[in-house]
Amino acid sequence: MLIRIDADSPTAIFDQVAASIRTDIVTGRVVQGDRLPTAREVASALDINVHTVLRAYQQLRDEGLVDLRRGRGAVVSASAAALTDLAQEIHALVARAAQLGVSATTLAALVKETAP
Template identity: 65%
Template sequence: MLVRIDPASEVPIFAQLAASVRADAAAGRIRPGDRLPAAREVAASLGINVHTVLHAYQELRDEGLLELRRGRGAVATETAAALTELQRDIHDLTRRARALGLAPDTLAALVKEIADDRP
């Protein structure tokens, strides 16, 4: 797992870390059952506080992407595979939108509207 953070970004570091893990899962680089590096290891390699890493891991746990197991650390759930499949669907959708001449902002607005519409 390669994590890049931008300390100068307005996005909190824990959010950048969580986004990086999500992106790795969506790309298939993290699969169900994979163990993520220990929070202390990630913190040391990035030069950040261990609580920042734990915050990111807890957010991913709350989303269902990770299980946090005492003694085993953070383990990817089946949701990682679902993200990979969803990313393929998104690629197909963006290809179709491009073929129709739809602007990316318009597509994003449509997706957001549908995502926000709760049955």
């Protein structure tokens, strides 16, 4: 797993760390039951504060993608598989919309109107 951040980005570093891990989950590079690197390992590798990594892990926990357990660390949860499936369905929807000539903006508006 390769976590990527851009120090010059206006996006908070913890959001970037969480987004990178989320991407790895969606693409299947990490799957249910996989352990994420410790916060200390990530912080050391990226030269950032360990609390920044912990905040990213907590965000992923709040989204239901990661289980945090003392002594076990961060483990990809069972609900992460659903995110992978959903991502595949979204890719299919985007491809179908493109075939029909529906713009990304129109598709996004349709999805937004459909949301509960």
